[in-house]
Amino acid sequence: MTEDTFNNDDLFTAPEDTGTDNDLDSTTEAEAEVTGYSEDEIRTLDWKEHIRRRPGMYIGxxxxxxxxxDGIYVLxxxxxxNGIDEFMMGYGKQITLDVEGGTVTVRDYGRGIPLxxxxxxxxxxxxGAKYDSKAFKKSVGLNGVGIKAxxxxxxxxxxxxxxxxxSKSVSYSRGEIIEESRLESTDDPDGTLVRFTPDVSIFRDFQFQEKYIVPLVKNYTYLNTGLAIVFNGKRFISRGGLLDLLRDNMSVEPLYAPIHLKGDDIEITVTHANQRGEEYYSFVNGQHTTQGGTHLTAFKEAASRTMKEYFKRDFDYSDIRNGMIAAISIKVEEPVFESQTKTKLGSRDVGPEGPTVAKFVGDFIKTELDNYLHRNTDVADIILKKVQESERERKAMAGVTKLAREKAKKVNLHNKKLLDCRIHFNDPKGDEEKKRASSIFITExxxxxxxxxxxxxxxxxAVFSLRGKPKNSYGVPAKILYENDEFNLLQAALNIEEGIDGLRYNNVIIATDADVDGMHIRLLLLTFFLQFFPDMIKKGHLYVLQTPLFRVRNSKTAKRGGRNKNAANEETYYCYTDEERVAAxxxxxxxxxxTRFKGLGEISPDEFRGFIGPDMRVDRVTLRKEDAVDELLEFYMGKNTMERQNFIIDNLVVEDDSHLNSEDLQD
Structure with a gap:
C-alpha cells in the first residue's frame, strides 16, 4: 500500500540563515541596493521569463x-x-496521449486552432477563444495561460x-520560436497536436510515472462519458460517469448501491460504507478540485439537510455524513478558481445571470435526492440504520471525548512531545507553497x-515523538482514540478529531528506525490511520520516511575528516538498499x-540534514480497491496468532553478513 520511493522538493523549504558574519555582509549589500533604488531598477519581465522564474504560480x-x-503532470x-473543451463543445470523440521517456504527445480531433x-x-x-462564453461556455481554462506555461x-x-x-506548425524552445511553417495542405483530420519535453533545469531528474497519469486519464473519461482517451496504446472510456468513478475508487464495500443522479450541468453519486469519516471527489468543468470549494460545501450541506428532512429526525449533520462516500461534478460559466492549478472552486455563482452555486446545487439535491429516497425506501432504511449507529456511537463517546479533549488541551500547552512549526496547512492566510510544505515527523x-x-x-x-509503541488499534472501538493518551495527543496535534478538513500539516511523515521495533511501530501507526482516518491516506497526506541503512566512505578520507557526500572528494555514500551499498x-x-544505521538516533544531525532536505526520500501510503485492506489488517494485526506464526516460520529469511568484508561484497 505504499508507492515507490521518490525525492520530493516540496516537503522541504530551505531554513532561514541563522545569523553569521556573512549575513552582516549580505545585509549591507541589500541596504546598498535599497539605497540605490531608482527608475533604473524597475524592469518588466516578458511572459516566458516570468513563468520560468515563478513556475509555482502557474503549475503549483x-x-x-x-x-x-507534481508539476509535470499539471503540464x-x-x-x-484543450482537447477536453473541444469534446465538451461537441467536437472530437477521441484524444491520444503518448508518453515516451520525457516527451509527451497529445493529439485531439476537435476543430483545430484557427491557423x-x-x-x-x-x-x-x-x-485564447475562451473569453467568449459563446464559444467555450463552460470551459476548464479561461485565462489563456495554461499552454503558454x-x-x-x-x-x-x-x-x-x-x-x-x-495545417500550421510552430516549434519552440523555452518559449522562443525556433521554426514556423507556412500553411500546408494535408489529408489529416482536423484537430491539434502538441508535443513537449519539460525542461530538466526546472524539473530536475524528472520521470513520468504511469501510475499517476492513468488516474488523470480515467477522471477525464468519468466526467466526459463517451470520450475515449488512448494512453500509450490503451483505450480508456466510461459509460457510467461518476458511478464508474465511485465503483473504481472505493476501497470498501458500500452499504447500498450508489445513488446516481444527473441533471443539466450537474451530476452526483453518493453512498455510505462502514468506515469512519467522509470521502468526496469533486469536479468543476472536468477539473478535479482536490481541495473542494463552494460546490462541495453546498453538496455536503444540501445532502445532509435533505436526508434530515426526509427522516424527520433531529439528526446531527456529522452523523448523517459519517461513512459517506460521494462525488459531485458541476459545470459553470467563467469559473473562478483560487489558483492557476484550479484545485479549489471560489465561484459564488454558476454564471453571470445564473443562481448561486449553493442554490443551484441545493435545489437539485433537494428535489432529486428526496424523490430517490421516497422511491427507494429500502435504501432509505439502510441509510437510517447507518445514521442511527453513528449517532449512538457519538453519544456513547461524548463523555470520553470531552474528558480526553480537555486533557489533551492541558497537555498540549506544555507538550514536550510536539515541537511545532510556524506555518500550517490549515492557516487561513499565508504563502500557499509553504502551507503545502508543512510537515510533521512522527518519531519513536x-x-x-x-x-x-x-x-x-x-x-x-514539526516533530511529534511517541512515548513508546502505540496500541494495536485493529478491531477496537473508536473510543480507544480518546482513552489512549498516545492516540489522543496525536490526533489533537494533527487536528483531525472532527475530520481532516482542519488538518494542520499537509505531509504527515512516519519516521521510525529501520529495525524490527521500528517496522512494528510503523505498522501500528498505519493500522491506526487505516482504521480511523482512511481519508488521510486517500487524500495523499500520509508518508513513510526512508533513511539510509548504510554509510560507505573511504576510510582514508574519514581519517582526514571527510564527512558527507557533498564534499569535494565525493568519498562518502549513503545507501538505502543493499544494491546501493555494493555499488558504493x-x-x-x-x-x-x-557503517550500518539501525536507528535514527545513530545518525548525526549534520548527516541527517540531507535526509529531510530537498532530496528527502519518502513513500506515499496509498489505498486502492485491490489492496483488500480488511483482509490484510485481519491477517497481520488481528488475533490469528497461529496462522501468522506459521507464515513467519515458513517465510523467515536470516541474513548475517557481519563476517563479510569489502572484498567479499565486491565478489
Whole structure:
C-alpha cells in the first residue's frame, strides 16, 4: 500500500540563515541596493521569463514526478484540457496521449486552432477563444495561460493545427520560436497536436510515472462519458460517469448501491460504507478540485439537510455524513478558481445571470435526492440504520471525548512531545507553497527525534515523538482514540478529531528506525490511520520516511575528516538498499568503511540534514480497491496468532553478513 520511493522538493523549504558574519555582509549589500533604488531598477519581465522564474504560480509544486500532484503532470493536464473543451463543445470523440521517456504527445480531433492564431495561442499571454462564453461556455481554462506555461517550461515544444485540409506548425524552445511553417495542405483530420519535453533545469531528474497519469486519464473519461482517451496504446472510456468513478475508487464495500443522479450541468453519486469519516471527489468543468470549494460545501450541506428532512429526525449533520462516500461534478460559466492549478472552486455563482452555486446545487439535491429516497425506501432504511449507529456511537463517546479533549488541551500547552512549526496547512492566510510544505515527523521516542529536531526547518517542519509503541488499534472501538493518551495527543496535534478538513500539516511523515521495533511501530501507526482516518491516506497526506541503512566512505578520507557526500572528494555514500551499498563499495574498493544505521538516533544531525532536505526520500501510503485492506489488517494485526506464526516460520529469511568484508561484497 505504499508507492515507490521518490525525492520530493516540496516537503522541504530551505531554513532561514541563522545569523553569521556573512549575513552582516549580505545585509549591507541589500541596504546598498535599497539605497540605490531608482527608475533604473524597475524592469518588466516578458511572459516566458516570468513563468520560468515563478513556475509555482502557474503549475503549483515542481517535483520530479514522484508525487501525483507534481508539476509535470499539471503540464499534461493543461494540454489535455484543450482537447477536453473541444469534446465538451461537441467536437472530437477521441484524444491520444503518448508518453515516451520525457516527451509527451497529445493529439485531439476537435476543430483545430484557427491557423492564423497558432502562434498567438501558444505564446501570447491572455490570448485564447475562451473569453467568449459563446464559444467555450463552460470551459476548464479561461485565462489563456495554461499552454503558454507548458511552452515556457519545455526545452522542446511543438504545436500543429489541422483545419479544413490545411495545417500550421510552430516549434519552440523555452518559449522562443525556433521554426514556423507556412500553411500546408494535408489529408489529416482536423484537430491539434502538441508535443513537449519539460525542461530538466526546472524539473530536475524528472520521470513520468504511469501510475499517476492513468488516474488523470480515467477522471477525464468519468466526467466526459463517451470520450475515449488512448494512453500509450490503451483505450480508456466510461459509460457510467461518476458511478464508474465511485465503483473504481472505493476501497470498501458500500452499504447500498450508489445513488446516481444527473441533471443539466450537474451530476452526483453518493453512498455510505462502514468506515469512519467522509470521502468526496469533486469536479468543476472536468477539473478535479482536490481541495473542494463552494460546490462541495453546498453538496455536503444540501445532502445532509435533505436526508434530515426526509427522516424527520433531529439528526446531527456529522452523523448523517459519517461513512459517506460521494462525488459531485458541476459545470459553470467563467469559473473562478483560487489558483492557476484550479484545485479549489471560489465561484459564488454558476454564471453571470445564473443562481448561486449553493442554490443551484441545493435545489437539485433537494428535489432529486428526496424523490430517490421516497422511491427507494429500502435504501432509505439502510441509510437510517447507518445514521442511527453513528449517532449512538457519538453519544456513547461524548463523555470520553470531552474528558480526553480537555486533557489533551492541558497537555498540549506544555507538550514536550510536539515541537511545532510556524506555518500550517490549515492557516487561513499565508504563502500557499509553504502551507503545502508543512510537515510533521512522527518519531519513536526522544532519541529518534533528536537529529530531526536539531536540523529541521522550524517554519514548515514539526516533530511529534511517541512515548513508546502505540496500541494495536485493529478491531477496537473508536473510543480507544480518546482513552489512549498516545492516540489522543496525536490526533489533537494533527487536528483531525472532527475530520481532516482542519488538518494542520499537509505531509504527515512516519519516521521510525529501520529495525524490527521500528517496522512494528510503523505498522501500528498505519493500522491506526487505516482504521480511523482512511481519508488521510486517500487524500495523499500520509508518508513513510526512508533513511539510509548504510554509510560507505573511504576510510582514508574519514581519517582526514571527510564527512558527507557533498564534499569535494565525493568519498562518502549513503545507501538505502543493499544494491546501493555494493555499488558504493565497488567504487571505493579496499578503503571502504561501512557503517550500518539501525536507528535514527545513530545518525548525526549534520548527516541527517540531507535526509529531510530537498532530496528527502519518502513513500506515499496509498489505498486502492485491490489492496483488500480488511483482509490484510485481519491477517497481520488481528488475533490469528497461529496462522501468522506459521507464515513467519515458513517465510523467515536470516541474513548475517557481519563476517563479510569489502572484498567479499565486491565478489
Amino acid at each position: 509544486k515542481l517535483g520530479d514526478g514522484s508525487n501525483f500532484d 499534461i493536464k493543461e494540454v489535455l484540457d 492564423g492564431k497558432v502562434v498567438d495561442v501558444s505564446s501570447k499571454m491572455n490570448t 507548458v511552452n515556457a517550461l519545455s526545452t522542446e515544444f511543438f504545436i500543429r493545427s489541422v483545419r479544413d485540409g490545411q 521516542g526522544d532519541s529518534a527525534a533528536g537529529s530531526i529536531t536539531k536540523i529541521r526547518n522550524v517554519e514548515t517542519q 563499495i565497488n567504487k571505493l574498493g579496499d578503503n571502504a568503511e561501512i
